[in-house]
Structures are given as C-alpha cells and as structure tokens.
Amino acid sequence: MANSFDVIVIGAGPGGYMAAIRAAQLGLSTACIDEWKNEKGGPAPGGTCTNVGCIPSKALLQSSENFDQAGHHFADHGIGLSNLSIDIKKMLGRKDTVVKQNNDGILYLFKKNKVAFFHGRGSFSKAVEGGYEINIVGAKPETLIGKQIIVATGSSPRALPGTAFDETSVLSNDGALRIPAVPKTLGVIGAGVIGLEMGSVWRRLGAKVTVLEALPAFLGAVDQQVAAEAQKVFTKQGLDIQLGVKIGKVESGKKGVTVSYVDAKGADQELACEKLIVSIGRVPNTTGLNGEAVGLKLDERGFVEVDAECRTGLPGVWAIGDVVRGPMLAHKAEEEGVAVAERIVGQHGHVDFNTVPWVIYTSPEIAWVGQTEQQLKAAGKAYRVGTFPFMANGRARALGDTTGLVKFIADTKTDEVLGVHIIGPMASELIAEAVVAMEFKASSEDIARICHAHPSLSEATKEAALAVDKRALNF
Numbered sequence: 237m238a239n240s241f242d243v244i245v246i247g248a249g250p251g252g253y254m255a256a257i258r259a260a261q262l263g264l265s266t267a268c269i270d271e272w273k274n275e276k277g278g279p280a281p282g283g284t285c286t287n288v289g290c291i292p293s294k295a296l297l298q299s300s301e302n303f304d305q306a307g308h309h310f311a312d313h314g315i316g317l318s319n320l321s322i323d324i325k326k327m328l329g330r331k332d333t334v335v336k337q338n339n340d341g342i343l344y345l346f347k348k349n350k351v352a353f354f355h356g357r358g359s360f361s362k363a364v365e366g367g368y369e370i371n372i373v374g375a376k377p378e379t380l381i382g383k384q385i386i387v388a389t390g391s392s393p394r395a396l397p398g399t400a401f402d403e404t405s406v407l408s409n410d411g412a413l414r415i416p417a418v419p420k421t422l423g424v425i426g427a428g429v430i431g432l433e434m435g436s437v438w439r440r441l442g443a444k445v446t447v448l449e450a451l452p453a454f455l456g457a458v459d460q461q462v463a464a465e466a467q468k469v470f471t472k473q474g475l476d477i478q479l480g481v482k483i484g485k486v487e488s489g490k491k492g493v494t495v496s497y498v499d500a501k502g503a504d505q506e507l508a509c510e511k512l513i514v515s516i517g518r519v520p521n522t523t524g525l526n527g528e529a530v531g532l533k534l535d536e537r538g539f540v541e542v543d544a545e546c547r548t549g550l551p552g553v554w555a556i557g558d559v560v561r562g563p564m565l566a567h568k569a570e571e572e573g574v575a576v577a578e579r580i581v582g583q584h585g586h587v588d589f590n591t592v593p594w595v596i597y598t599s600p601e602i603a604w605v606g607q608t609e610q611q612l613k614a615a616g617k618a619y620r621v622g623t624f625p626f627m628a629n630g631r632a633r634a635l636g637d638t639t640g641l642v643k644f645i646a647d648t649k650t651d652e653v654l655g656v657h658i659i660g661p662m663a664s665e666l667i668a669e670a671v672v673a674m675e676f677k678a679s680s681e682d683i684a685r686i687c688h689a690h691p692s693l694s695e696a697t698k699e700a701a702l703a704v705d706k707r708a709l710n711f
C-alpha cells in the first residue's frame with residue numbers, strides 16, 4: 237500500500253521546502269521529494285539556491301570582498317598588512333560549510349514540522365481516485381499518493397547552443413563557484429545578475445575579467461540612471477564590459493577557451509581566456525517529471541503553465557518558483573510556495589510581482605522594487621523623482637563607501653511610491669524599507685516624515701523621499 241499524503245511537494249528548493257513547511261504548519265500531512273545529492277551522495281535539500289546559487293555565491297562574494305578590502309581599503313584606516321594572500325581551497329571549503337549548514341537546517345526544519353522527506357527523483361505515475369500517484373527513484377524507491385501535488389522542480393543553467401558545460405573550462409554557475417585557483421583571465425558571457433556576481437568574485441581575487449553581452453544596453457531591466465552608474469563603477473573597478481556583441485564559435489582546449497564574436501561595431505573579435513562562465517539564462521526543470529502521464533501542460537518556453545495563483549490546468553496540481561513564469565528569484569519561489577499551501581486550505585495567499593525586490597550583490601550592491609523610470613515613461617504615467625547620493629550620507633563616509641545613490645519615484649498626483657532604486661552600500665538591506673512602503677501604499681511624504689536613526693545608511697532613503705518634494709536637507 238502506497239504512503240498517502242494530503243500534499244506532496246516535488247523539489248526542495250526555496251519554493252518547495254517553504255511550501256512543505258507551511259502546508260505542514262496548516263495541519264496537512266506533507267511529503268517533500270528532492271533529488272539533489274551532496275558529495276557523499278546524501279540528501280542536500282535547498283535546491284539551486286542553497287547548493288549552487290544564492291548562498292554559495294554570497295559566501296564567495298563576502299570572502300572576495302574581504303580580500304579586496306584588505307588589499308585596497310584597509311590602508312585608509314591606518315591598517316597595514318604585509319604579504320596579503322588568499323587560500324582558495326580554504327575559501328571554497330568555507331563556502332561548502334555554509335552550504336552544508338543550510339542543507340542541515342532544512343532537514344532539521346522538516347523534522348520539526350513533521351514533513352516526510354524522500355531523497356530521490358519524483359515523477360508522476362498516474363491520476364488516481366482523489367489524487368495522483370508519484371514514483372520516487374532513488375536509494376530507496378517508493379510510491380506515494382498525494383491529494384495535492386506542488387511541482388517545485390526549479391531550473392538549470394542554459395548552455396550556449398553547441399557548447400556544453402564541461403565545468404572545467406566552460407562553466408555554469410556550478411563550476412563558477414568552485415574554480416580551484418584564480419584564473420589569470422576569465423570570460424563571462426551574459427551581463428545579468430549571475431554573470432556580474434561571479435565576474436566580481438574572481439575579479440576581486442585577481443582575474444582579468446571580460447564580460448560579453450548580446451544586448452546593446454547594460455542591465456536593461458534596471459532603472460537607467462542606476463544602470464549607467466553601475467556600468468561606470470564596474471568599468472572603473474576593472475571589469476571589461478562589452479555590449480551588443482554577437483557570440484560565434486566557442487572552442488576549448490588545454491590552454492583554455494577562445495570565444496569568437498562580432499563586436500557592436502561589426503568587427504570580428506576573439507577573446508582568449510583561461511575559464512569561461514556562461515550565464516545566459518536558465519531553463520525550467522521538467523524532464524524526468526513525467527508530466528505527460530497526467531497531462532501537465534507546459535507553455536511555449538517549456539515552463540509549467542499556471543494561472544496567477546499557481547494552479548496548473550490539472551485539479552489539485554500546482555507549480556511554483558523557477559519552473560513557472562515570473563522572476564527567477566528565491567524569495568518569489570518562497571512566497572508562491574507559502575501562498576499555494578494557504579490556498580490549499582482555503583486561505584487567500586497573495587504574491588504581488590510588483591513588490592518583489594530585486595538585488596544584485598555586486599559592490600556596490602544594486603537593489604530595486606517597483607517601476608523604473610523607463611517603464612513609467614512608456615506607460616505615460618506622471619511621476620516625480622527624488623535622488624540622494626551616498627556621498628552626502630555621514631554613515632557612508634564613515635564606512636568609506638560613498639558610491640551610488642537612492643532614487644525614489646512617486647506618483648505626481650497621489651505621491652504614492654511607484655519605485656525605489658538603490659545602488660550603494662547595503663542596498664540589499666535598505667530595499668526592505670521600500671518594499672514595506674510600497675506594500676502599505678505609502679507616499680514619499682510618509683517615508684520623508686519617518687524618524688530614521690542617525691547616522692545610518694537608511695537616512696539616504698529618507699532624504700531621497702524628501703528630495704521628491706525638492707526638500708532634501710543634507711544635499
């Protein structure tokens with residue numbers, strides 16, 4: 237007799253594990269299946285985010301930032317260092333420890349919340365009376381029956397056509413997180429979030445990094461003022477960013493990789509690099525799920541087709557996170573997971589994509605929420621803008637990091653905050669206030685009238701809000 241559950245979640249990335257925990261909290265008997273293996277072949281729940289994404293990338297960004305600070309900025313504080321060195325093996329080992337702590341944390345949370353965890357690949361077998369039969373292939377094959385199924389199988393890196401990842405010379409995010417020694421030269425194809433973050437890690441450690449991007453504009457989805465500032469700063473840091481290129485042949489051999497491309501002016505070029513990171517997007521994970529057995533529909537791009545509330549066309553089958561439309565972000569996946577669990581018990585979970593924050597963890601960090609100026613212009617909406625530079629913020633000066641600005645965009649008529657865009661120190665933390673403001677439909681005046689601690693970076697947020705009404709006090 238197969239094990240029966242109210243809810244079976246396939247995938248234990250941030251979307252799946254949060255959905256499982258919330259479902260269990262709501263009193264539903266819940267199973268979660270995940271196939272990710274650690275180096276010993278054991279379970280490693282947490283998905284892309286924990287194993288080869290958000291968490292390890294931030295661990296390496298911190299290590300490389302510390303190295304960069306020690307090498308270039310400690311002297312400003314009167315701190316002298318001789319023989320500064322970096323032990324890459326140790327740095328990677330620390331990153332692996334951080335990952336393991338997160339894997340173990342999820343297993344602990346499953347136990348605490350009585351979520352039954354199964355290690356292996358889950359696939360649809362057939363529809364049965366009142367639910368679905370799910371097969372698990374793994375160390376211990378099992379068959380489960382679930383009344384409700386949540387597909388949270390995530391995504392995988394997209395390869396360049398004709399150039400597979402070998403993870404030695406041509407690297408996906410996975411290989412980019414475990415390069416064993418600092419390469420002299422590193423090529424990055426794709427100037428998106430992952431490419432810029434990974435490029436930054438290895439540049440800070442000493443690699444000469446060239447970024448090739450097909451689009452003519454740098455960070456096209458980011459507010460143009462912020463994107464222009466970012467391009468200026470990254471170029472000054474030494475990232476060679478080439479836009480509007482057309483990638484041709486990629487050849488890898490013993491000495492490294494050669495990328496042939498046509499530059500924005502139409503001239504043939506060649507980039508020779510020791511390692512090449514390809515970060516040109518991600519594809520949804522649906523192979524191996526055997527969705528065909530039950531008629532699970534995919535859209536034209538291969539994502540599981542869902543409505544605004546993550547319902548697939550099949551009764552009792554939901555899909556969330558990277559495997560469906562919308563931003564490919566861990567916190568978006570998490571919110572969808574929680575919302576679906578709540579909908580299953582008749583509650584009203586809600587996810588508003590307009591208030592999902594975006595962060596690029598470069599230095600300076602870039603973070604934003606809501607609409608950009610270019611989007612508002614295209615929509616013909618009347619708005620007012622207030623900006624405040626970190627250069628005029630006391631805490632930023634004390635930190636020794638005055639790059640960047642905070643930008644508020646508010647509705648001309650109602651003063652409602654429509655978007656907030658930050659480039660600068662701790663932008664990833666500062667953006668939370670803007671998200672709260674937008675969720676509560678705050679006006680820029682609301683933020684401008686709130687007491688912010690002094691000295692703090694958050695005062696730049698208040699000042700940018702004041703600047704909407706042309707009354708910034710410190711600039």
Ligand SMILES: Cc1cc2nc3c(=O)[nH]c(=O)nc-3n(C[C@H](O)[C@H](O)[C@H](O)COP(=O)(O)OP(=O)(O)OC[C@H]3O[C@@H](n4cnc5c(N)ncnc54)[C@H](O)[C@@H]3O)c2cc1C
Pocket residue numbers: 246247248249250251252269270271272281282283284285286288289290291293356357358359388389390391409430521524525556557558559564565566567568569597
């Ligand atoms: C380098 C990098 C850095 C990133 N940094 C950030 C960041 O800072 N912030 C952020 O918000 N996002 C970041 N992301 C994106 C983030 O990782 C994803 O948006 C997020 O992991 C999606 O969560 P998910 O639960 O939908 O899927 P995933 O995390 O991909 O998890 C899916 C899980 O399902 C498992 N699975 C798949 N098929 C099956 C099956 N048939 N049976 C059993 N298990 C299966 C997979 O093995 C995996 O464990 C980053 C991504 C990368 C690559």
